[in-house]
Amino acid sequence: MRSLSRPLAVRRGTQLACAGAALALAATGCSSTSTHSTSGPITIGMSLPLSGAIADISKDGYRGYQEWADELNAHGGLLGRKVKLVVLDDAFQQNTALADYNKLIAQNHVDLLLGTFSSFLNLPVAQVAERNKYVYIEPSGGADSIFARNFKYLFFAQPATTERLPDQFVAQIAALPASQRPKTAAFVTQDDPNTSPATALFKKKLAALGVKSVYNTTYAPDTSNFDAIANSIKQASPDLVVQGALADDGVSLVRAFQKVSFSPKMLFQTNSPSDPKFPSAIGTKNAEGIFTALAYSPEAPFPGNAKFVADYTKRFGEAPSEDAANSYTAGQVLQAGVTAAGKIDQTAIAQWLHAHTVQTIVGPLSWTASGKPTGSLLLAQWQSGKLQIVAPSSAATAKKAVLTKPGWSN
The missing domain is CATH 3.40.50.2300 (Response regulator)
Structure with missing residues (x-):
């Protein structure tokens, strides 16, 4: 620089x-x-x-x-x-x-x-x-x-x-009985000053709830082939996958998971699932149950x-x-x-x-003296072909979150 x-x-x-x-x-x-x-x-x-x-x-x-x-x-x-x-x-x-x-x-x-x-x-x-x-x-x-x-x-x-990005998702996990929480998680992120810290925060906050990290890697921004990463995650067999994605890398990892026949019980991705074209890129039914955080919803009042x-x-x-x-x-x-x-x-x-x-x-x-906004983000999830807000309850457009993601559809 x-x-x-x-x-x-x-x-x-x-x-x-x-x-x-x-x-x-x-x-x-x-x-x-x-x-x-x-x-x-x-x-x-x-x-x-x-x-x-x-x-x-x-x-x-x-x-x-x-x-x-x-x-x-x-x-x-x-x-x-x-x-x-x-x-x-x-x-x-x-x-x-x-x-x-x-x-x-x-x-x-x-x-x-x-x-x-x-x-x-x-x-x-x-x-x-x-x-x-x-x-x-x-x-x-x-x-x-x-x-x-x-x-x-x-x-x-x-x-x-970024520091507020994991809050609503982690709150969903914390609200579950200990026996129903994911036991293990894989963390994979693009090397970016936004996604990398966010993924690290997920790892730290989930560890405090007893979720064990079984895989953790960072990939270059120009990575296009995720087959090796998907295979490694499949070998680790985590209940939850958290990906710090920015754009097409979120789609590419899902496609790689489909190729190696691995479907985690829970999947959270930053950024990528907020694109309206995300379901068509991975198969409409395959978007079902995928979580993301939103700064904006077209349905917000x-x-x-x-x-x-x-x-x-x-x-x-x-x-x-x-x-x-x-x-x-x-x-x-x-x-x-x-x-x-x-x-x-x-x-x-x-x-x-x-x-x-x-x-x-x-x-x-509104902003702090350093330009940092003072609000919070929304937790969203693809449900029945629509990106629904599932938390906080005051802004929710769906009755509840789907906590076990369906397997991939051919």
Whole structure:
């Protein structure tokens, strides 16, 4: 990772330096505020993994941004000006993402920023935004290591972070009589600053309930063949499998399980099962009983959510995924901050967000001083071809969770 913390030695000739190499911006602390136009469209920059390992997630996320921007423009824009999205492709590469956000600030002189996807990318990129004092609202990437930096301009547009991800699922296990709890578990995770810590938290919390770990491994983000991992898990024969998945890796592990004829009694996967296309990718009946955690549900009764679902579905021909909703929410947060500040003033926007609650389609959002949200996540499970909320009871759309997953269907 490129160091972004070298102190500013000389400020003379700032505008000339900012027009130079993009990567120099974070090291020199150049500011682009003096180049912002006060007329014409408000430009909002972002770099997304439109190609690469998580392109499918990013496609939905980009759609969420588009839906938010177009809806905003249809109602007069922001501060009486239309908004224009300036979008670059980082191909899920950290160095590219860093270069892109430096370019957006130093060369494109965008007025505002919105975040990219995954903790893997957001962790380094948030440093660029912080160094240049740009509000940075990330739609995904809840690794607690990001918020440990105590950034003042960072905000996470989901109800909770990684540390809260296991809570509802572990509570389900804890509520069972000891004789009915899983005795053993396998833990497998993508090497990502969000999924790896989440899987470690599952392991720790389940161990406290007497669930013994019989397998534990981490795989590279570009892993596509899971046959060896599936075989190893089959040999360990755990009652429960917990996978820290990000996108297609969740589908690939299920397919590998089917290939080696192993079906755990319980299966929890992060992220992947929240994709509406997940059942069709593994076989609709095979999704039955698989658990995941959600930051968003299309059925949630929060203000504006029903309209968002209807408009998005009409435009794109399918219901919004969680990734689409998270992007739309990030836009809502940015919109609220800018509207309240009454001008493009990064510090004023950040200060207002820190002091207020924003009503969004994922519910009311508020943040700690480091940008960490103060809410909690939902526990969901695929039941009869539909992703149902099973906990907490106040938000449940299903009567109860299926605690023994059916075997795979041919």
